[in-house]
Amino acid sequence: FPTDVIAKLSADIFAEEPINALQYSITEGYPKLREWLKDDLTKKGMFKDGDNVIITSGAQQAIETTAKILCNEGDVIICEDPAFIGSLNAFRSYGVKLVGIPMDDDGMIMDELEAALKANHTTKFIYTIPNFQNPTGKTTTLERRQQMLELAKKYGVYILEDNPYGSLRFSGEDVQNIKALDDSKHVLYAGSFSKVLAPGLRVGYLLGDAEVLSKATVGLQTSTVHTNIWAQMLTYRFLTTVDFEAHLAKLRDIYRAKCKLMLDGLKAELPDFIQLTN
Numbered sequence: 001f002p003t004d005v006i007a008k009l010s011a012d013i014f015a016e017e018p019i020n021a022l023q024y025s026i027t028e029g030y031p032k033l034r035e036w037l038k039d040d041l042t043k044k045g046m047f048k049d050g051d052n053v054i055i056t057s058g059a060q061q062a063i064e065t066t067a068k069i070l071c072n073e074g075d076v077i078i079c080e081d082p083a084f085i086g087s088l089n090a091f092r093s094y095g096v097k098l099v100g101i102p103m104d105d106d107g108m109i110m111d112e113l114e115a116a117l118k119a120n121h122t123t124k125f126i127y128t129i130p131n132f133q134n135p136t137g138k139t140t141t142l143e144r145r146q147q148m149l150e151l152a153k154k155y156g157v158y159i160l161e162d163n164p165y166g167s168l169r170f171s172g173e174d175v176q177n178i179k180a181l182d183d184s185k186h187v188l189y190a191g192s193f194s195k196v197l198a199p200g201l202r203v204g205y206l207l208g209d210a211e212v213l214s215k216a217t218v219g220l221q222t223s224t225v226h227t228n229i230w231a232q233m234l235t236y237r238f239l240t241t242v243d244f245e246a247h248l249a250k251l252r253d254i255y256r257a258k259c260k261l262m263l264d265g266l267k268a269e270l271p272d273f274i275q276l277t278n
Contacts (some may be wrong), residue, residue: 002238002247009237012232021230027204027221029055030232036239037191037205045180046189052210055203055215057227059164059192061220062206063253064090066125066160066188069215077118078157079127080108085136087127087162099123103133107140110147117155125158125188126151130178131166145178152186158212162190167248170192170256185209193235196248201231 013021018241034053041047055060063086071077073095079088081100091098099116101108107130117123126148130140140148152159160177179189187206193201206216220226237245267274 002242005238005242006198006234009234009241010230012235013233013237017233020248021233023229025169025226025229025232027054027217027226029053029227030236031231033203033236033239036236037207041207043130044177046177046207048183048185050185050210051208053205053207054206054211054213054220055227055232056190056220057202057224058194058199058202059162059190059204060090061227062192062204062223063087063127063160063162064093064189065206065216065219066158066190066225067091067094067096068219069122069212070158074122076123077125077127078113078116078120078123080129080133080136082135083127084129084162101213103136104126105138107138107144109135109146110144110151113148114151117151117157123155123157126159127162128178129162129164131163131169131175134165139175140233142175145175146181149178149181149186149224153184157186159187160190161187164190164195167196168252168255170259179207185212188212196251197235197238201235202228203231203235 033055037053038047038268041053047053056065067077067090071094075099076097076099077091078099078101081102085098088098100119101112101116108128113126128140128148130145132139148159159178163177166174166177177189179187185208188206190204190206192204206213240275
């Protein structure tokens, strides 16, 4: 964690604008941070005409709020099998039915996904972590992402794309986000600064059609009122005063080194296991 930078930026905030950091703020999020996100997401081809972005208490709240505003008790959410337990528990809290789709090395199996969509007419959205999926670590191929989007359009459901790890890829080529492929307002995108800055800040965001996000704003007003404003101001200052790309490169180097250490240890200590899995 960049503790020295965070300490300095925090001191600057409380010296320069303490009232803004300590007073109530607007539910949608710190305006300067939202504008930075709009610009960044536009450059990545993800922020489209008619979209909006709101700040949440980590991507977890973006995920939970999506279920809150789209689902009634008994509705269906389709997800990868296995899937992130934190999201599954959030979905279960609204009394929905979860339908799991098996995966192969390329992601969700599309024939299985279409069969589930045909069989479950109250499906509200498909939940996916396409980059380094939790818990499998698999990355969904571009072809599968395109197919998933076409199925969402065909059956009139949303996709909730959860991407906490995408910026930390340390080998291979990036795969285009589903949100960037979408021209039909079928994709909601949950992003987070937890893995690239600090999880304790609890700063995430939800991107998608402005009409849907207006309902999400109301949903947030009944839970947290707004995400910690000091943490939002700190995140904005970090993004605009630190070389963020250099910061990400440093994180990638750390993860690359950890991966090599783990693989070298497995090869040395469990060679039979490594041969079996390969």
